[in-house]
Amino acid sequence: MSNDIIHKTAEKVAALRDHFIHHERFELLEARFAMLVAKRLSDLDAGRSSEAHGLALSGPSGTGKSAAMHHLLAGVGQQLSTTRHWDAPIISLRVPSPATLKFVGYTLLRALGYQISSERQAWYIWDLVRHHLKERQVLFVHLDEAQDLASRGTKHELNAVASMLKTLMTDPDWPVGIILSGTPELEDILNHDPQLARRMQTVHFNSLSPVAHGNDVLDLVENYCKRAGLPPAPGIVEPAHGERLIHAAANQFGLVIELTLAAIEQAFLNGARQLASRDFARAYHLRTACDDSFNPFIIPDFYRVDARQVFSREKR
Structure with a gap:
């Protein structure tokens, strides 16, 4: 296999990976956030200083939360920056480790472009956070993997968060x-404090069925086949293949996408003219190093x- 084929395949798959496919669950998330943004802008236009509200997205690992949130916030952030000439209307970061309130505040300050010694006390750091949020006119702060904010689950920690x-x-x-976005443990933080919960709209991404x-x-x-210019073989669009793919992905939406892209990659590398079941079988083997007898795209009793x-x- 030539380096040229490898290079061209990598470019094509990277372009496909950069493409976000809208789905029903994303549309619900998008509609909820659009209303939050509209209310916040309405308050600003009217000179009101009403308390802000938020949005929490929960779901098992691999259900596509991070990709959906990234696509959503990037689009809205770009729109707000263009129409309102804000520098950073949305700040998004992954909850750092260790997920202490002090370190989260320190990381948020860095995301705001402000450097400070980590030796400062937590109350001082969070006072600076609030100051710089106002100075930068930040409308929303997004915390991914937010369940880690209360990883120990103690009452004191939940109260502080x-x-x-x-x-x-x-x-x-x-x-x-x-x-907030994170695994179902995130729900414990909201359920711990009714005052916090009432200020949040909630969306849940279930595993696939x-x-x-x-x-x-x-x-x-x-x-994906259409965008790749690679027609699907007849069996690929049959319900039976959809069941195999969902099961092979452990019912995870994100892994469905990963396996599909990996299968397209195999088809490109092998010079195939269509995407076939054997490409999915190769992709699954590369991910798991399993025998054919444990490959859901090969055996009849894949469940x-x-x-x-x-x-x-x-x-043996």
Whole structure:
């Protein structure tokens, strides 16, 4: 295999990876956030300093939360920057480790472009955070992997996290909307404090179901095939393949996309003229190093395979 083929394949797959496919769950998330933005802008235009509200997106790992949130915030942030001439209307960051309130505040200050010694006390850091949020006219702060804010789950920790989030949303000088995304453990933070929960709209991304989402997954595969200029083989658009793909992805939306892109990559590398089941089988093998007898795209009784396991092979 020539370096030229490898290079061209990498370019094509990178372009496909950069493409975001809209889906029903994203449309709900987009509509909820659009209303939050509209209300915040309405308050600003009217000179009101009403408390801000937020949005929380939860779901198991691999359900596509981070990709959906990144696409959503990037689009809205660009629109606000262009129409309102704001520098950074939305600040987005992943909750750092260790996820202490002090370190989160320190990381948020750095995202705001302000450097400070980490030796400062937490109250001082968060006072600076609120000051710079106002100075930069930040409308929303997004915290990804937000469940880590209360990783120990103690009552004291939950109280401190809830208090910090409420303080930002109710700041009389410059209220800021809070956007949280994370695994279902995030829900514990909201359920711990009813005052915080009532200020948040919530969206949940479930794991995929072969019955409920089979056709959606097939549409996704066809969409990627069209953009790749690689027609799907007849069996690829059949419901049976959709079930296999969902199971091979451990019912995770994000992994469905990863396997589909990896299959397209294999087709490109092998000079195929269409995307076939063998390409998905190769992609699954590369991800898991499993024997063919544990490959959901090869065996008839694929539901017996635990798709969360790697290196699966027959005992000899």
